[in-house]
């Protein structure tokens with residue numbers, strides 16, 4: 001039976017496919033062409049030098065085993081690098097291997113005749129600002145799923161994250177967008193996903209980057225005239241995690257380049273994971289075409305944790321730090337610090353620090369002093385609940401009335417004032433304000449803000465409401 005390069009390579013591929021992930025197979029083996037088979041030497045064509053280096057580094061053993069199975073122990077493999085033509089060359093061409101080099105191919109090793117012919121060829125991993133990405137995903141290994149405690153507030157986001165970690169690029173959660181206010185665990189969760197992917201799929205290239213750094217790198221690439229390298233670099237990532245994408249707002253150039261990278265990754269079944277402090281609906285100064293991409297996958301919100309979850313988080317933190325605190329103190333902290341998890345952790349840390357510094361037991365009394373101080377110092381932002389309460393009291397109605405669907409003028413005005421001050425005094429999004437003030441949508445809140453501004457400048461009595469309320473709300 002006469003065997004051709006193609007049939008031999010086909011059998012090798014069957015074996016390889018069984019031994020690696022689908023993604024790796026698609027990325028690294030499907031693009032290879034078997035070119036010829038001569039005297040036990042199989043020549044394969046790979047798309048770039050980078051490609052060959054990657055195969056050598058990660059799959060040389062697998063290649064050797066599969067080829068030996070097919071051609072016996074004297075089998076040899078030769079790579080032919082199809083030259084990249086991104087540097088101004090006209091036509092891609094296939095490099096001919098001089099026969100003198102071909103003979104040097106060792107019989108023991110799967111060997112490669114072409115090595116570093118052009119030492120100036122850029123290693124796509126070397127991008128200013130990030131080095132050694134081959135190994136370094138920029139992940140923080142202290143953030144894991146184990147210490148990301150589950151609660152009602154994060155259940156969807158957490159389980160979507162788990163699903164993505166199991167099958168990056170293989171779920172409909174692509175992109176996965178995690179959004180929510182500060183200190184609610186966005187960064188923690190996306191690191192946990194990245195760390196778990198690295199664990200389960202060690203061959204995958206994972207990269208964590210903040211949108212801000214991404215943007216800086218891009219500016220630098222533009223300055224140094226290597227926008228293409230920048231794009232190529234990001235296009236070879238299997239799992240790209242971009243934190244705080246709201247930072248891309250108002251940066252059309254960076255958005256544009258991100259759009260192209262995103263499309264490339266998405267089309268090739270790579271996973272994109274994003275975080276933002278706002279839902280896609282509320283993102284401002286982000287191009288529509290990019291926003292619509294964000295909606296392709298799943299947007300999962302992180303909410304403020306409820307009391308139960310806050311207690312779980314405190315217990316876990318104390319346990320990990322090996323510190324014991326009386327239960328009544330824990331409950332006191334859990335009840336009083338509700339803004340976000342970062343502040344919860346901050347309060348616990350200062351409690352521990354205080355007691356070890358003063359060599360005192362932590363008692364409810366000492367905790368009260370610290371927590372009060374803590375809450376006063378950090379709580380510059382009033383809550384939407386509080387605003388609704390103050391406005392309702394001012395107009396002598398209860399909060400339910402303020403939130404009701406009625407169109408009575410004075411109630412509508414009270415509601416609009418509550419929305420106006422929520423926008424002004426909190427970081428909450430229009431949508432989230434609307435949701436909390438009687439289930440209205442973001443357009444209603446926007447309209448309310450405009451109306452209040454208009455009335456305040458035309459109606460004296462109304463202006464007085466605004467001035468009074470402003471005083472009461474500024475603590």
Ligand code: ADP
Pocket residue numbers: 147148149150154180181182183184185186187188189313341342345
């Ligand atoms: P964000 O990126 O949303 O501002 P972070 O991810 O930085 O918030 O989280 C703030 C702090 O809260 C971190 O120390 C993080 O470990 C902790 N944290 C957040 N969510 C959880 C959780 N579900 N369980 C335990 N710790 C959490």
Ligand code: MG
Pocket residue numbers: 186187188243
């Ligand atoms: Mg963060």
